[in-house]
Amino acid sequence: MAYETKLDPEDHIYLEPDELIKNLKVSTAEEASAKLRDHIDNLENVSLNVAITGMTGAGKSTFISALRGLNDDEEESSPTGVTETTMVPTMFPHPSMPNVKIWDLPGIGSPKFKAKQYLRDVKFDTYDFFIILSADRFKENDLMLAEEIKKKNKPFYFVRSKIDNDIRSEKKKKKFNEQQVLSKIKDDCRRNLKKLGDPKVFLVSSHELEKYDFQALMDHLEGDLPEHKRYALVQSLPVCSLQVLEKKKQYLRRMIWLTAFGSGAIAMTTIPGLAAGCDIGIVMAFFTRSFQAFGLDEKSLQSLSERVNKPVDELKSVMKSCFANGITVEVVRTFFSTSKVDIAMKVEYVLSSIPLMGALPAGGISLGTIFHLLSKGLNQMADDAKAVLKVAGLE
Structure with missing residues (x-):
């Protein structure tokens, strides 16, 4: 059976956790999560x-x-x-x-x-x-x-x-x-x-x-x-054009799937509260990588400022997302405080408390929640990067 989570009208996330574990050739959710994390680490550190x-x-x-x-x-x-x-x-x-x-x-x-x-x-x-x-x-x-x-x-x-x-x-x-x-x-x-x-x-x-x-x-x-x-x-690659920016976004969106599946596997461990504690770290790591890849960190903006002869403050002034001043735990927690996500996480907690019966739907809800959060954050950062490129005259 496939589990569907709809957090926004445009989101249609399907997950079959038992099939996921089978395809990974592992026997437990913990092993699936570990294998997915290893795969992400290999991609990021190759x-x-x-x-x-x-x-x-x-x-x-x-x-x-x-x-x-x-x-x-x-x-x-x-x-x-x-x-x-x-x-x-x-x-x-x-x-x-x-x-x-x-x-x-x-x-x-x-x-x-x-x-x-x-x-x-x-x-x-x-x-x-x-x-x-x-x-x-x-x-x-x-x-x-x-x-x-x-x-x-x-x-x-x-x-x-x-x-x-x-x-x-x-x-x-x-x-x-x-x-x-x-x-x-x-x-x-x-x-x-x-x-x-x-x-x-x-x-x-x-x-x-x-x-x-x-x-x-x-x-x-x-x-x-x-x-x-x-x-x-x-x-x-340095973010020097909209083409480079879009290319980066495409690759980061692929990483969202791996990260979200990893979160879903964590939820299937049926340890109450574990997923929520791990999800913040997962989101923090992904957002930090994306922030740097888009050239929105202070050092990248300073280099861009010198290259195009525009003050850093002028470049930063067009960044409208909550990430404008960097990635912090507080900023990430605001993503977990929205009503839809909060409800999803509460349901996940209850389901993961039920041995065996709750593991599969909990994994689906976790995957949908994390996919929604990462996609939303990635889009906001990409919009900030586009705005910076426009001010810099590089769009």
Whole structure:
């Protein structure tokens, strides 16, 4: 039998707890809950190692800082300079997702460059994929490295950086046409890379990720990565456009189902009051992750403020949800105080007090309640993030 919980007219949540436990290949609700929690932990903590390489002066350090949502002059950013600043592989963890690691690899500009030796020296197997940067034409060393990576069956991507500089320079000409300039640059890069077949080239500005091919690059990375690593990639991206925001929201909504099922399994333990105590922690953890992923935390807003030259207070002024000042226990408890949720939790408590008979419907009510709470909170935070993007001029 399927149990239905309707908390809002648009919510239709169905759960068969006995089937859930059967599919998880466990014998008890406690084991189901533990297995679901392990699955969520694995998704959230899967390692992702990104290698950034290219010729000296290609803008690797600035690109790495941009991927991490930082500005060049922030303390945690990758050091920049007119000379080669990276002599050995240097790892930079993502500020809010330490399991995502971006590696600044040594430049490949030496006349005596040997691709095979280079990949051995930088420990090739460490990385999930390589991004090869160039600020102008891709050189012979770029091609040699790509060919060697290709032989080892690992993804690599060509990124033509500093496109904003090219556009500013071309704007001085009388017959300036931005699309023609971009097409010319891309075609020129492809001609230099014809030895590799027809590799895709992405035009990117590290100072304006919302423009040009950054989103297309991320879409290709997402499609090429194993499924369990896509979540880490998408959640680590800086919120620089509505497309990135919507992508993050899609992945977080998938996590709502896992979290809600975990809550339903907890309720099936038939220990009165256990679910309510655990649910707050579950919701707190999910909301905190979402808040950071949407770039609504103080540090992310400060970085955005500096990048778009808008005061932090102006950005925060459009955040209308109860999460505007952060995620706290008090804020989460307000979600449990609404009449519909309060009634659902009281019914769950009574049902879970009845040995065996109450376990299944209690699980369904818990799942419906938590799904409702997480969906409602996620939508409110997404609306805040959209409003911030609009004020920042990045919508």
